[in-house]
Amino acid sequence: MTDMLTPVLTANWGTDRSWTLEAYEAQGGYAALAKALKMKQDDVITAVKDSGLRGRGGAGFPTGLKWSFIPQDNPKPKYLVVNADESEPGTCKDIPLMMASPHTLVEGVIISSYAIRANHAFIYVRGEVLHVVRRLQAAVREAYAAGHLGKNIHGSGYDLDLVIHAGAGAYICGEETALLDSLEGRRGQPRLRPPFPAVAGLYASPTVINNVESIASVPSIIDKGADWFASMGTEKSKGYVIYSLSGHVKKPGQYEAPLGITLRELISLGGGMRQGHELKFWTPGGSSTPLLTAEHLDMPLDYEAVGAAGSMLGTRALQIFDETTCVVRAVLRWTEFYKHESCGKCTPCREGTWWLAQVLTRLEKGQGTEEDLDVLLDQCENILGRAFCALGDGATSPISSSIQHFRDEYLAHLTHGGCPFDPMTSTVFAQEGALA
């Protein structure tokens, strides 16, 4: 039986100077690259397909299949773009990965670019993480010096240039087509699909866009085999992933496990809920995934089971809230976030998120009426599925799911004439007075 935790990507995070080429190669780094360069490109794609790797950035699209959509008879250059714009509230796995082991990502980029025949790759990293940008820049510099990047890589005849590109603060740029517009030096606004990026992406050329963790998983698949990767996880959700536990647990942090572990197991590994408190609600994969409650503690955290429960696995961003947290306050804050981050291109999202925030604000102050809940649900219906991208859809998730699970708490704001919670009780310094 597979162990409960299976560190692969996180295995070297605690080692001395893990971000350097020397440390990475000392633990076997870049062996997968050497192996891949001896393989045919299509065999690399096949290996990733066979592994069952699905996109780790939220949508869960099969990575190898995405690669195979690149039309190799298209005469235009092919591009690989890594989505390192990690911004989904609750999501905090790619940033520590790039900080601790940027070479895992760089090696993945080289192998993946080789597979899709790209000679130019980009890592689009959000600008608000300066030290991560530094570590990536240094890793790329080292990789060029070692001949892992540049012309005729290790005598293979294969050339690759890799650019680290820092964004400038916009959640929407995590959406893949908005990211492409941003990388082309424009406002980050999503594009209408089709055409999909595989056909017309960066500079209208065939482009693969993958999340950091997806690309970082590739070296291990090439090194240890598709079967090895697929031996972990559940039937349709293969492999290991990083689960990010945050909020009211004793030991928040990154837990790398095969897909299918349960929240009960993860919280238990994390030392349990904070002393004297119990789970109230949680997000399985960031704020855009509908809220779940304690009744879902034993659900396997894989793509299928979370989907069947009416939510989404998303980025495995497990934000845990205990009974001291006001769900209306939590949802209002997320709604204000979506309103702020809506790029403004599509009317239902631009105007809709604005109205959602207004109605929720009124409810939170205890000034609304019960009918406002129906107004909210109606607004959600008018946003869902009516915009170019999923930002607006995501904005409706916390609202409709919280009304479903916590209708009474909304009503309590009305009878109480405001929020019945003391915001101090949910803070980390409420209990741990010594910390403050």
Next chain:
Amino acid sequence: MAIDDKTYDELREIAARYPQGRSGLLPMLHLVQSVEGKVTPEGIQVCAEILDISPAEVSGVATFYTMYKRRPVGDYHVGVCTNTLCAVMGGDLIFERLKEHLEVGNDETTPDGKVSLEHIECNAACDYAPVMMVNWEFMDNQTPESAVRLVDDLRAGNEVHSTRGPRLCTWREAERVLAGFPDDLADEGPSAGKASLAGVEIARTMGWTAPAGEASAPTGSTADTKVGAAEQADTARAESETKAEAGQAEEGKS
């Protein structure tokens, strides 16, 4: 301050990193900020000239992204995460305390020009909540008291280190790194903070590992053939499955 020849050259250098120069606009605007202290009309003009686009197009981009500032920020730009998780864990109270202590509002700078304050959205460090950023370096696990100490140190000119990063540089220096001109701080700070290692530490204690795979050394020809055959066999199944899934899967965030 004028944009001198050196900056002009560096802006061209950024554009030249890309197959199409306009891709350089975001890092170019970061460089403008590092030189000018904000996005200035002159900076917009120069970027437009170099990329052969209109200043209106550059302005359109500069006004879209929150990291571009049209008013000067402090030497130390302090962000407090007030997205839901950090807010609930104490971010709201930290932000209130700092506004009071510094006597500034959101997106304002202290009169001495040392510190500016902004509430920010999720900065991907939720396992270290409540999180603050100074010049986009992580300041993890804050309290109202530690936040006040932090800004006092910054205003006093004391050396301050990120809780899992290097000593802090100024905002302008940070913007230069984001433009793609590295400083020498990459090797400072640890590999990871404590929370990032939570799972790895447990696995080490429990003796848990990922299953042993094939040897990472080049495998012999027999094994290769065997694996190759298995891979071939698996492909048909994986393809039919993934094609079925592809129909359902959303092409959302990659």
